[in-house]
Amino acid sequence: MAAEIRLVPCLSDNYAVILRDPASGAVILIDAPEAAPIERALDAEKWKLTHILVTHHHGDHVQGIPALKQKYRPTVIGPKEAANGGMLDQTVGDRDTVKVGSLEARVLETPGHTAGHIIYIFEREKLLFAGDTLFAIGCGRAIERPAAVLWNSLLKFRDLAGDTKMYCGHEYTLANARFAVTVDPKNAALKARLAAVEKLRAANKPTLPSTMAEERATNPFLRADDPAIAEAVGMKGADAAAVFTEIRERKNSFRG
Ligand SMILES: [Zn+2]
Secondary structure, three states: OOOEEEEEEEOOOEEEEEEEOOOOOOEEEEOOOOHHHHHHHHHHHOOOOOEEEOOOOOHHHHOOHHHHHHHHOOEEEEOHHHOOOOOOOEEOOOOOEEEEOOEEEEEEEOOOOOOOOEEEEEOOOOEEEOOOOEEOOEEOOOOOOOHHHHHHHHHOOOOOOOOOEEEOOEOOHHHHHHHHHHHOOOOHHHHHHHHHHHHHHHOOOOOOOEEHHHHHHHOHHHOOOOHHHHHHOOOOOOOHHHHHHHHHHHHHOOOO
16 A cells, blocks of 8 residues: 655644555654644644655744643654754764655655755655755755755665655745746756646645656756756856856845
């Protein structure tokens, strides 16, 4: 039986994801921006939370943990950087495997947005939980590590199967798409995706999950080594990390 998934909007633009393993009844939450909407989603299904997987230490990904811990006593797993305050029961790092019931996630370290950010890849279910490293048509800000380090981290996503479903920490897709067309103006797949995203958001619907095939085709932050993007930003022949740094900086000041 396939894992069951619920996408839970939290705060103003965050997402938490709940994943249930029908074989064992285990219920996994990926990131905890806010307890109340997560509790409502669990209660609606009569699911009991057994595990929380954390991607990084930012408050809008962990601040729901204390209340959820008190109510459900889940096992909380995450990167070392989120261990302050005793919220984690177990820390994991690069190439570790997390096993919950019949589900198994591969952990990869993707520094950049934070120094110790991790992502979870459920290979068999073809699910990716990217936190704030990769966004739909975008990526997180390089806050704790230079943009070149974030670029190296993003390269780790490019090998994932095209039909991998990608979940990320925020609903930033429309703003990301509007920016993306400014640095990849000749990309027809991107233009089509922008139109689709505009429609979804106008109907107040989530744009997640996307697929890794869509991201590879339309996300400029996965395509900084594409000569068309280098040319569009006036950096023909520059190396990919430099192009990536330029487009990350342009995005920081983009008001579209
Ligand atoms: Zn963050």
